[in-house]
Amino acid sequence: MSLIYAFSVSALMGVGIYLMLSRHLMRMLFGVVILSTAANLLIFVSGGLQAVAPPIIQGDMNILGETAANPLPQALILTAIVIGFALVAFAAALVLKAYGTIGSVFTDDQNDAERLGSPFYEEGPRNG
């Protein structure tokens, strides 16, 4: 079963990297989302994946049973999903703002930062 997961991780990573190579900001953002999904899946697989019982301590016991899954990778992934969600939400807002301010979602048109003090432009746009 690990092999299936390994292939899906590599497929997701390929898709993510392909999207990130685009010049379109939204595609880059989708690439980040897919890449972070691949990372989460990778933690799942490398944490040891088996068809076992959920990690719940039974009523009459003090510790997890022998057949229970390892709860730590699940906790790690939950944390990573929450953090990733916040960052992607922020990045989406940033892309929207960039579209509103610069008027384009293509990286070719976004060179305002590059122009500041560049020898190829007489005078950069005002900043600050």
Added chain:
Amino acid sequence: MVDFIRETIILWPVAIPLAAAAFAAALSGRHGLQRVVTLGAVIMTFAASLLLLSIVLSEGMVAKEFGGWRAPFGIVFMADSFSAAMVTIANLLALCAIIFAQTELRPRQIEAGFHPLFQGLMVGVNGAFLTGDIFNLYVWFEVMLITTLGLITLDRTRAQIDGAIKYAILNLISTILFLMAIGLLYGATGTLNMSDLARVLPETQASAALTISAMMFLVAFGIKSGFFPMFFWLPSSYHTASIIVSAVFAGLLTKVGIYALFRVFTLLFDIDDGAYKPLMAFFAAGTMIFGVFGAAVQWDVRRILSFHIISQIGYIMLGLAVATPLALAGAVFYIFHHIIVKANLFFIAGAIWRATGTFDLRQCGGLIKQSPYLTLLFAIPALSLAGIPPLSGFWAKFMMIDASFRGDAGWLAAVALFVGLLTIFSMSKIWLEAFWKNPPRPIHYRPVPVTVTVPIVTLCIITLTIGFAPDALVRFSQRAATDMADRQAFIALFFDDTDIAEVNQ
């Protein structure tokens, strides 16, 4: 009370800014109160970090296990002399930045959330320095990332949005790689506690997963700290932020990446093992050379300085490329010197803007007549950055180059010397254009307020002190380098012999 503070001292550098961030957010709209909260918080955090440093120096390493969970199950904080000193210097810089911000911060920037975001950044930085758990380190990196994005886009100008996008995308890739590296490491070892990893990893059989994990750590932290083929986000975003923010970023952020790299490759992975050293040497040389060449063509003061951050990072990397105790001590010395000097240069760029109204070197000039004191204050960190004796940069470069020659890496020493020469070129360019030449158009000079000069003078005095009396810091760096590489001490912090025996049974 005193006992309580001593016992929990390692938590305060994170707890105080966290509380201050909450207060500052709750007080949004009331600028006076926010200012009091932030100023109070940075002073208290600095005091707490000084106390932490003194305790670590007198009593050895400090550690704390959270929630009654014993290591390796719970999250731990730990501080050796290296991390305690990093926390101290980071909070000294935060204090300087907040003093600088008193007059330089515009009401719009405060409304955009400067105070809570700044405190949030300090939470992330201090947490990253103090944590003893590799996944927890990832969380602190994310805290830093989200607050830095807010800080870059304080003014929401076109350039800032553009810079923030580049910063966001490339740093997101870095954190994803970091997360994958953690996943693979956990898969191979079954633990996330750094002390436990230091104990388990030497006994773990080498595998492809471990090697890939180490490489991913290298690339992830390499992006964070701005290594040669991966530094492009840095010079395209740092210069767009407001100058207070730029100064703090320049001083701290890349150094957190470097700190994490040193931790991972001294405590977890063995730097002498495999192909790490030649790889580090390649990164170090490339970072030094390309950073300094990138700076040569630029005209914006902040951009020149941003490119110089990269070339200086290369010098610090020499520490891991040579990896003798001497080189590690040199790297620690270099980090301290660099944080002080680089942040100071950004503060001076802010003062230049204050006086002339522009960051573009082509348009400013004549400052030597207008404010000779500022000229003198610029000369100290600029010459120190270039490594002119007797300033701090000379000793830092001397230690690195000496260590390279002794560590059979003469070519790295040659690159370092060559890059030092080019650094003088960039610094003299700023000197000639901003201070020496007559301005192309008449400039209406404005006075530089005292809150701007206070942090600059403070940092200049520290630079001079290190320069004229490097002894204490050299000895401290040697101790920090020894502590950093002492795995047994980290293991003994949480596990005594009986624990290990129990696990082995």
